[in-house]
Amino acid sequence: MSAVVTRFAPSPTGFLHIGGARTALFNWLLAKRLGGKMLLRIEDTDRARSTPEAIEAILDGLKWLELGWDGDVVYQYGRADRHRAVACEMLAKGAAYRCYATPEELEAMREKAKAEGKPMRYDGRWRDRSEADCAAAEAKGLKPVIRLKAPQEGETSVDDLVQGRVTWSNDNLDDLVLLRSDGNPTYMLAVVVDDHDMGVTHVIRGDDHLTNAARQTQIYQAMGWDVPAMAHIPLIHGPDGAKLSKRHGALGVEAYRAMGYLPVALRNYLVRLGWSFGDQEIFSTEEMIAAFDLKNVGRSPARFDFAKLENLNGHYMRQASDADLMAGIETVLPHIEGGAEIAAKLDSGLRTKWLQAMPGLKERAKTLVELIDGARFLFAVRPLALDEKGADILAKGGRDVLRGLLPRLEALPDWDAATLETAVRAEAEATGLKLGAVAQPLRAALTGRSTSPGIFDVFVVLGREESLGRIRDQI
RNA sequence: GCUCCCAUCGUCUAGAGGCCUAGGACACCCGCCUCUCACGUGGGUAACAGGGGUUCGAAUCCCCUUGGGAGCGCCA
Numbered sequence: 001m002s003a004v005v006t007r008f009a010p011s012p013t014g015f016l017h018i019g020g021a022r023t024a025l026f027n028w029l030l031a032k033r034l035g036g037k038m039l040l041r042i043e044d045t046d047r048a049r050s051t052p053e054a055i056e057a058i059l060d061g062l063k064w065l066e067l068g069w070d071g072d073v074v075y076q077y078g079r080a081d082r083h084r085a086v087a088c089e090m091l092a093k094g095a096a097y098r099c100y101a102t103p104e105e106l107e108a109m110r111e112k113a114k115a116e117g118k119p120m121r122y123d124g125r126w127r128d129r130s131e132a133d134c135a136a137a138e139a140k141g142l143k144p145v146i147r148l149k150a151p152q153e154g155e156t157s158v159d160d161l162v163q164g165r166v167t168w169s170n171d172n173l174d175d176l177v178l179l180r181s182d183g184n185p186t187y188m189l190a191v192v193v194d195d196h197d198m199g200v201t202h203v204i205r206g207d208d209h210l211t212n213a214a215r216q217t218q219i220y221q222a223m224g225w226d227v228p229a230m231a232h233i234p235l236i237h238g239p240d241g242a243k244l245s246k247r248h249g250a251l252g253v254e255a256y257r258a259m260g261y262l263p264v265a266l267r268n269y270l271v272r273l274g275w276s277f278g279d280q281e282i283f284s285t286e287e288m289i290a291a292f293d294l295k296n297v298g299r300s301p302a303r304f305d306f307a308k309l310e311n312l313n314g315h316y317m318r319q320a321s322d323a324d325l326m327a328g329i330e331t332v333l334p335h336i337e338g339g340a341e342i343a344a345k346l347d348s349g350l351r352t353k354w355l356q357a358m359p360g361l362k363e364r365a366k367t368l369v370e371l372i373d374g375a376r377f378l379f380a381v382r383p384l385a386l387d388e389k390g391a392d393i394l395a396k397g398g399r400d401v402l403r404g405l406l407p408r409l410e411a412l413p414d415w416d417a418a419t420l421e422t423a424v425r426a427e428a429e430a431t432g433l434k435l436g437a438v439a440q441p442l443r444a445a446l447t448g449r450s451t452s453p454g455i456f457d458v459f460v461v462l463g464r465e466e467s468l469g470r471i472r473d474q475i
Numbered sequence: 476g477c478u479c480c481c482a483u484c485g486u487c488u489a490g491a492g493g494c495c496u497a498g499g500a501c502a503c504c505c506g507c508c509u510c511u512c513a514c515g516u517g518g519g520u521a522a523c524a525g526g527g528g529u530u531c532g533a534a535u536c537c538c539c540u541u542g543g544g545a546g547c548g549c550c551a
Contacts, residue, residue, distance in 0.1 A: 011551045046550055103549065110548090119477040120547055145549050163480070172478050172547090180549040187551045210479065211546045234481075234544085241543070269487090272500090276488055279499040298481095298488080301544060305486050308501045318514075364513045374512095424510085439510030451512035 004036025006202045007195065008062075008069065009076075011043040012054035015252025016061030018304065019206060019236045022270045026233060027204045028067045029271070029292040039198055040069035044077045045190050061253040065263050074198065076190050083185030086193050086223065087146050087178045095222035096178055098144035099126035100137035121174035122147070143181035150175050150218050158213045161202075161231040161294040168214045176215050188212065192219040200228050204294075207232035231294050234274055234301040241303060258335040260367030262320070262328065265313040273302045282315065314366035322358035325371065326351065332368045342372065345379045353378050357461045360453025377447035378461065383473040389450035390443075394474055398441030403475050404431060405438065406468070415464045417456040424456075445474040 006027040010020050024038075031038040042058070044050035062069065090096035101109075101122075110120045126133075127149060137144070150173055157167040178189040185193075191212075195203060203213075210232045220227045256266055268283055276298070277283075277291045317325065330346070333339035346354075354361075354375055365371035377384075386394065394402075405427045412423055428438045439455045446458050446467060459467050 009551090013551075043551060049550075099549095106548085114476065117476045121477085143549095166479065168478070174547085177549050182549080184549085186549070191551085206545090207480065208545050209551090212551090214479090232480085237544080239486085272487065274487090279489065281487090281500050300481050302488090303486060305501070308487065311501055314514090360513095366513095421510090428510095434510085436510045443511060449511090453512090455510055 004031060004034040004202060005039060005198065005200050006031045006036065006204060007039040007041055007198065007200050008067075009041040009043050009191070009194075009205070010058050011046065011049075012051060012058060013046070013049045014054055015057040015254065017252055018256075018270070020058075021061065021065060021067075021253050021266070022236065022273060023205055023233065024062060024065070024067050025267060025270050026231075026275070026292075026294075026297070027202075028069075029289055030202060030204065030294065031070075032289040033292050036201070037070035038067075039071060039074065039200070041074040041076060041194060041198070043187065043190070044075055045080070045185060045187060047077065047184075050077075057252060057254065064257055065253060065267060067267075074194065076194060079190070079194060079197075080185055082197065083190050083193050084179060084183060087185065087189060090148070090178065090222055091146055094149065096146050096148050097127055097129075097175075098134055099147045099175075099177075100134070100142045100144045101126060102142070119172065121172075122176075124152075124175055127175060145177045145181050146179040147175040147177055148215075148219060148222060150215075156214045156217055158210070158217055158230055160210070160213070161229055162297045163207065163210065163232050163299060166210065166214075168211075173215060173218065178219075188215060189219065192216050192223075192225075195228055196220070196223075196225050202229045202231065204231040204233065207234050231297070233297055234299060236273060237301050237303045239303055239305065254335070257332060260332060260336070260369035260371070261309065261313050262316050262368070265309065265316040268316070269309045269312050273304075274298050282312075310366045317362050317365055317367070317371065320362070322355050322362070325358055325362060325368075326355055328368050329354075329372060333372075336369060336372070339372075342379070350379055353461050357453060357457065360457050364451075364453065374452070377449070377452060377458070380448060382466075382469055384445075384448040384470055386444060386448045387450075390448045393440050393444040393450060398444055399475060401431075401433070401438055401441045402445055402471050405442070406471055406475065409471070410468060415460065415467075417454075417460055420456045420459050442471070445471045 008020075008024040008027045010016065010024075016024075028038050030036075040062070042050075042055055044055070059073070087096060091098070106122065109123060113120045126144075126147070134144070151170045153170060155167050155169050156173060157165055159165050176188050177186050179185055194200075213230050213232065217227050253266070264285070267285070267288070271283060271288055271292070272281065274297055275292070276296055280287075280291070283291065320328070330343070333343040333346075357375065357378060361371055361374050365374050405424070408423050408427055409420075412419055424438055424442070425435060427433075428435050431438075440450065443452050443455050443458070444450065446452070446455070446462060452458055462470070
């Protein structure tokens with residue numbers, strides 16, 4: 001029984017988008033589940049569009065998502081010699097042929113087919129030419145491409161683990177180009193050769209590759225190689241149902257990092273997009289691995305829903321340890337707006353206060369960005385700038401409440417939550433106010449806002465001097 | 476145009492002929508808890524695209540229609 005080998009094979013023409021991330025996740029999960037390996041291959045045969053920045057972004061994205069790959073990264077372009085060798089082998093065995101049709105000629109052919117309402121396929125005009133024809137073309141200085149001599153009768157089927165058996169009539173599949181006229185392999189050839197050479201047993205990718213699967217199957221067959229198991233998963237759509245384009249939120253995973261999402265939450269969200277396991281919604285990484293199965297991957301496309309991602313993220317934030325959250329904050333700070341200033345203030349004193357406030361803070365935040373925002377009162381400098389609601393509370397009687405309360409607080413022997421609460425309640429009782437009517441002005445003075453963690457916790461984290469100072473500032 | 480894929484609440488989905496008066500989750504609405512906001516908790520609104528079959532019985536099987544999506548490159 002040979003071990004399972006999956007692969008994630010992005011082309012480095014842009015960042016790692018959300019659909020790619022899910023494809024990587026599924027490959028990773030299947031490999032983990034079956035005790036196999038997930039390989040990483042960068043499909044950079046398109047020299048003009050591949051960039052080192054994109055490669056970096058993809059590797060960085062996978063690392064952030066904690067989807068590690070096995071072995072070294074394979075760069076497809078580095079294997080061009082082998083691809084060429086296979087193309088020559090196919091030529092030699094009659095499974096491929098030289099085609100001297102020019103790009104202009106092919107373009108005209110497509111235009112004509114389109115105008116006549118016929119399928120836009122290569123018509124095989126060089127399929128059975130003589131050596132003499134080829135020599136004549138050569139003499140004219142034409143450089144040939146090498147095309148697959150695909151079967152013209154019968155049909156080609158793909159037994160897809162997600163889509164089921166999908167069959168094409170061979171007359172709908174034309175003779176694809178294996179080697180370009182400049183001698184470089186095409187994607188179609190390179191994928192097949194690489195997957196074969198790398199021992200890939202399961203190909204999991206977006207269903208935009210479904211038709212390619214048929215053509216690639218023909219290449220496997222021409223070479224007499226085993227076709228790996230295939231699984232074409234449906235694409236992710238934008239919230240409006242249209243294709244997930246850049247305009248819609250087909251953001252790179254680094255954008256999700258900058259929005260303050262946790263890798264564990266993003267993984268959980270992504271795995272439930274298209275895959276299900278009964279009614280279970282929350283999966284730890286271990287549970288995900290144990291439960292994942294291609295059989296439970298659906299065939300219909302899913303829409304991306306930020307609300308659900310956010311909810312999941314909130315769940316994982318609440319569940320996370322304060323220390324992990326602190327670490328998360330520090331890693332995300334360089335990636336968010338205004339993060340640098342906060343990072344500059346983040347000394348051990350602030351870190352201690354922040355950690356102390358974390359239990360109350362994390363209950364109220366759905367993202368790391370919100371967590372940071374909710375903690376602003378910790379490092380705000382006196383006199384505090386009030387937001388609209390905070391100012392409103394103080395303007396409408398809040399100051400009077402603070403004036404009445406101040407002496408009581410100043411006289412406190414201890415500065416712990418219980419003592420403070422007793423004092424504030426006593427003041428409320430003495431003035432006939434509800435606790436909320438006293439707590440809100442305090443909240444406004446202490447945090448500048450109308451919402452915050454429990455007010456007595458805020459008192460304690462801020463400390464006696466800072467708390468009293470902030471109250472006096474507002475009187 | 477041609478080929479292929481898809482179709483259950485607003486969204487993600489459960490459902491593999493009777494267990495479905497269609498379940499869960501998110502979102503939304505109404506309560507409870509409460510110093511605010513959250514969290515938590517109780518409840519509610521909300522879906523089998525349409526039409527034909529097959530069957531004693533269909534969300535589940537078949538066909539058609541409609542609506543989405545993908546592919547049809549010397550891109551990947």
